[in-house]
Every structure is written in C-alpha cells, then in structure tokens.
Amino acid sequence: MSLIEIFVLAVVQGLTEFLPISSAAHLILVPLLTDWDDQGLTFDLALHLGSLAAVVFYFRREILLVVHDWGGSLVTRRQTEHSRIGWAVLWGTIPVGIAGLLFKDLVETTMRTPEVGAIVIACSLIGFGLLLGLADWRFRGERTERDMRWTDVLVIGVAQALALIPGTSRSGITMTAALFMGLSREAAARFSFLLSIPVIVLATGLQLLELRDPEVQIDWRSLWLGSLVAAVSAYACIHYFLAFIKRIGMQPFVAYRVILGAILLWIFL
Template sequence: MSGACTQGVDTGFVVLGATKVAILGVVQGITELLPVSSTAHMRLVPALLGWQDPGSAFSAAMQLAALTAVICYFWKDIYSITAGSIGAVRTGDWMSPKLRMSVGIVLGTIPIVVAGLLLAPLLNACDSPLRALPVIGFSCLIMGILLAVAEFVCRHKRQADDMRLRDALIVGIAQVGALIPGVSRSGSTLTAALFRDFTRQDAARFSFLLGIPAIALAGLHELVVLVHAHLPVQGWAILLVGLVAGSISSFAALWGLMRILERFSTWPFIIYRIALGIVILWISFG
C-alpha cells in the first residue's frame, strides 16, 4: 500500500492506530540495532499483514527509541570517553585514545549529515522510490554478502582503543549507505569496522558509539519535520506508543547482539539477511 501524506510527508503510521504501531514499534526496535535492516522489516511485515505502510517518517522518528537504548547500554563508555576527552584537552594530551575516539566520532558523523541533508527531500517523499521492495531486497542481499566477505577475509584482532581517524572516516562513509533502505546503519558500519580488522565486539561497540550523533540528528530532524507538517495530536500519541515499545525492544536486541558477538560471529545475521533479501525479491518479482 502507498503511504499516507501530511503536507508531503509520509505519515502512514497515523492510520494504523496505537495497537498496530506498538507491534511495529517492537519490530522496528528489534531490527533497528541488529544488522538486518529495520526498513526492510517495516516494509515487509505490514505488507504481509495487509497493513498500511507506516512510512519513512515513522522509521526515522523511531531512531530516537534506538538512541535511548544505545545511550543506556553504553552509558559507561559514553561517560568515560567524554570525561577522558575533556581531561585530555585540559592537560594537552593530544594522543589520548579517548580524545581520538571523540574526534573520530565527530569526523565519522560528517559524511552522513551532508548526505542526509542532500537526500532529505527524496527520503521523506511520499511513495519514495527508495522504499520500493526491489531496492530493499537487493540492498539486503548485497550487504549480507559483504558481511560474509568480512567474516572470511578479516582477522578481527584490533581493539577500539586502537582506532585511528582514518578508521573513523571509513566507517563514517560506510554509514552513509544506511540512507538506502535495506542497507542497515548498524550493518554497514559493523561491516566496515570488521573490514578494518576490529574484533567483532569492538566493531559493534564503535559502530554504535559512532552512530549516536547520526541517530540523534536523524530522529530530532524528523520530529521537526512532523511539527512543520502539522501532525495531529492523535498522530503524536500514536508515535509515542511506538517509541516506548521500540525503546524497550531496542535495548533487548542490543543486549542480545553483544552477547552473540562475544561468543559467536555475525553468521546468523548474514544467513538471515541473504534469506530476507531473497524473500523480498521473490515477493517483488514473483
């Protein structure tokens, strides 16, 4: 189904109602932080259930739920990096790993901010061609293959404290791919970090820390867009239901992901992504 529009902004979630949005909030929350593409699930699940497409505005605003989960889970890291960076600036310790991490996060955020601003009209448009199922299917498939290559060819030995600015910029450029539905922000950044030979746990940790500014900016920007689109009070209430459900499920998904990467590898997600891409393409062209 095509999305509903509010002054040119895709707001299909409003017509779904609180119950359906809560269900989609759980799905979005689980898939937002896993390297499996939340957008793919936000298109596929409603399509299979015969529901209205919740729209790109819902997916973007729901990143605030993921942001809440990431901040809560990595709070000690965030505090340590922030305090360490401030201390390094005060003492002139310009080689501090904490300061290097902070600068790297800022540097790695620049590419997606620039690309996001340039592509915003296309990304938020009603019936955006980027949300077409074939685009999402091919994106899932390609990213699954790239993640598999990273598992095969990379050594997974480097630690996050060994991160260089070049690493941050490369992962930041990879993050731009998340603007294409089906790619997945965590999937693209995790894959890029693995290609830089980071351990799986530290690749995920750096991926999420790097993503905090981008997720925050995207979510807050979408709230501003919805305000300017004069979203009705009912719409805000429904969105809040989705955000609460998404925050809880995002934290659970993040906890599970880190446990899996500590003990195993990304192969469960690789197999799932490739299978999902094939299913979406089969639905699209079958």
C-alpha cells in the first residue's frame, strides 16, 4: 500500500469509528469510489486496534474504576455506580456478539459486494440517520450513563446488533437508542464509546483467528503506521466530538448521512 492510501484509510477509520456516520461504510466506500484495491482484513484489523487504543487511553481513569468496582461486585455482591456501568457494558455486548456469530458470513460477503453494498450503505445512512435526528430532537433527556436502568441496557444492546448492517454505524445506533431512552447527548456518547471496547476486542479476536495462516504475507510497516494514525485521529475525534455535541447536537451528522446516502443512490442506481 502507498503512504497516501495508508494515511487516508487510517484517518477515515479514526474519525468515523466514534462519529455516528459509520466507519465500516466509509472503509468500504473508499475502494469503491477510487481505483485502490480493497485494503484487506489485516489492515482493517490494524486500524481497529488503533481505535481501540485511543478509546481505552481516553477513558483510562474511568475504565480502571469500572474494572475495579466490577471485580469487587463479584466478591461482595454490592454494586456501585461504576460496577453498574461495567455490568451494563457486559450485558449490552451480548446481543451483538450473538448476531455477529449468526450473520457474520452474510455481512462479510453479500453486503460487501459493490452491487449490494453501496445500496445497503446508502439506505442505512439515510434511514438510521433520520432516526438519530428524531431521537436527538424529540426524546433526549438529562439522565447520565450512571442512571441507566436494565431496560435501557437491553434496548441499547439490541440496537447495537443492527450495526452489523453496513452504513448503520455502531456508535450512531447506540447513541440513537440511548437518546430514545432519555439519556443526555453526552451520556449517550460516553456509554457508546465504553460499549465499543468489548465489541472491538471481540471483532478483532475473530479476525485474528482467520489470520493464522503462516503463508499469509503481512506488510508490517503499513499495519503499524495505519494503527498509529488511526489511534491519533480517533483520540482527537472523541475529544472534540464530546465538546461538539454538547453545544450543537447530532443534527449536522444527520444532514451529512442523508446527503451522502442520496449521493450514493444517485451514483449506483
């Protein structure tokens, strides 16, 4: 891969992984809209590991508290606000894990073909984008992630499973569900970011199992550079996104999704 390909793909991954605009859609669209070859599973894995490093480092203090109190709750059976977040992340991950195992082949084959993939992405961008706009406009509240009920966790977890559809956006659909359940914008975003950690770990773990073939040639320079650029851009994205939505909200991302989806329909239909 050329340096420009590595840089563009890594920045796209880093900026879109945590924005409600679908990183998977953009990574699929780059080779579709250029003459570049598909970057392949190995490079995607490196980019996701970079994003994982960024979110873990950004929330490192909260993660330490969550892990400590969650572990303590296993022994003492007593819950704190941090242990409840830990349990919420765990239970919220189960639906997407089950859905991923059941529909993995369908998502990675049929939905990624140029003919089907672009249309699916376009429809998902528009449909789930409008749903995000409605949730942000009519249903968002002031509750934080520490005030979540188990019904909130169930709804958000089930919604996250829809992110297997290209163009949906894992962060977008989880924020949408959280807003519908009455969480504030910042709380919806923070819980979505924490919820991304086990999802990325599970997804990259499955991909690593598929890369055990010793005959596969690996371009380590591209992987390390791509991972580093993705991590830096993802960290910046998290920081500025949390400040941005507090003042302006989700509507600019809704407009972007609808416009991009409409352009894709115009190009591919």
